[in-house]
Amino acid sequence: MSVSYQLPDGASMEFEQPASAFEIAGRISKKLAKQALAAKANDNLIDVYLPIDDGATVEIITRETDEALELIRHDAAHVMAEAVQELFPDTQVTIGPTITNGFYYDFHRDTPFTPDDLKTIEKRMQDIVRRNEEIRREVWDRDEAVAFFLEKGEEFKAEIIRELPADQEVSLYRQGEFIDLCRGPHLPSTSKLGDGFKLMKVAGAYWRGDANNAQLQRIYGTAWRDKKELNAHLKQIEEAEKRDHRKLAREMGLFHIQQEAVGSMFWHPKGWRMRQNLENYIRGKMEKGGYQEVSTPQMMDRILWEQSGHWDKYGEDMFTVCTHDHKEMAVKPMNCPGHVQIFKQGITSYRDLPIRLGEFTTLFRNEAHGALHGLMRARSFSQDDAHIFCTEEQINEETAGFIKMLREVYEDFGFDSFRIKFSDRPDNRAGSDETWDKAEGALRSAVESLGLECELNPGEGAFYGPKLEFVLRDAIGRDWQCGTLQVDFVLPDRLDAEYVAEDGSRQRPVMLHRAVLGSLERFLGILIESTAGHLPLWLAPRPVAICTITNSADEYATAVQQKLVAAGVPAELDIRNEKIGFKVREHSRAKTPRIWVIGEQEAQQNQVAIRTLGSQATETMDLDEAVAALAAATRLPI
């Protein structure tokens, strides 16, 4: 009897009895056997020393592969846990998965880990790598595994295993004295981890992601194939941090935040101009798209929020104000109830639908302290918020119109790819299951008919309806929801909105909540980070700085500025007694898109020397031509 294996190149290999990946690799070459870290048998990853089933297609995993990088990160988590338990025996282990660029492990321990502890742990990890401990898979009976971990005082681990089916065997991996529940596979020994890892930070995390549970200490690490890759990654983080919008906004003079108004911006002249440019741009887009702009009260009686259901779910996060007659007014965190009030004035016919109401006024939400993050997560902000009141039949078409606008807008900002999440019913929700079936069905069919690629985001919908989230990424890889589309059958009912149908009956409209940019503040933050401050000309607060070389050119430069301002371009004039190199440096650092340099030569010939942000080159142009070109480029692309 013999067994045979298929190799990726189509060849096959015979053995007398089931062979391991290590043995198979050894037949191919000594070198490959040395390099083998794991194997893929019929696309399932398996430890390098385990026998492989007859007939499998076997691929050897070497260090260069993506799979190996996963293994390295997973091993790093185990080695870290081993180091932690050696150094701090009172620590319980919980879970330790791989993540983008690295890994973490959640520990339970009464005393917190300090940054110094991290250094010590890292050193011990290096020791464990040097010890070259074999990492071996063991298969245990579930109940025995539970008893084993309980006896070791590992309650969290025991809890995880206890929840597996009783008859299921569990795999444990042992390296030295350390043993952990793990699906595997792993590298064959700790030395294979190498030296491309580093512990990054310690942070709190809740057991099973629930804030009611014990808080664990999560240690984050990054791991790579070698030191060189690690250093490249660290360098990249450093570069990304330079794009932080809070840092750039200070350099660009856009806004500031201070203690007396936590979570809200003091917009400076330049920042506000930029913010207004964005608002005017999207306002123009919406007008073109058949939206009507409205404005609804900043404060409304709490009763209205109770009716809508917001109070029940978000009351704690709403700011309230008491009037002299003891009414409790809520500062609006959302526009929807206000828009319903406008819809309800008079009698609406089906012929009037869809009605699209948009609003840009400021919203206030009492976001948790720890959630605040510059422009990305603020307590006061405004949205390109709108509500479309329509019939069920109109949902598809309105969704298509919205998606079309969103694509155009994102393209104007250079976001040609973005992720879409489909968030369905949350546990805590308003409306019957039938209503939710209908709303989710409607949104799903709209998505399908448009061929949109979505990832499912279970249980993350709004309390009144399912939603699409359009997600953009910041400089250091964090995801932020920007655009959104939500299908809502609940609020029209709760707030008693209706229209007269063709047959004369009264019907509930469907409400589509939608925003293309989402929070204007957040969108600007993302945009600043994604462009490193190099904004499009039409959005930049000062598209151009006019810089003189000598003050004999002051008069001409002033005339140039006036000409630009008359043409609608907010130009900055810099006739300070400074050298041109100094001025160029300063305006470049402030991310001014264009610098017009003017010396005697330009003044005499009625020209300007143009320097574009990010380039060292200059281009000399006749003044009138340059003004016309810049005026055109700074016009909002509506």
Next chain:
RNA sequence: GCUCUUGUAGCUCAGUAGGUAGAGCACACCCUUGGUAAGGGUGAGGUCACCGGUUCAAAUCCGGUCAAGAGCUCCA
């Protein structure tokens, strides 16, 4: 809100072992009129986040408050 870390001049930071503070940039004034990322000089500027405690003495040690950063939870 929770965990950890941090809070010194407008900004970036130094401040050794407790003995009431320092640099660079920015700012003001003077000199310099210089062709594309920092020309030179002089000067002003700080209740060391705030409150309390220990001490003869606190930016420094301890406690609390506020805020910021990272992560978790949350995100209508």
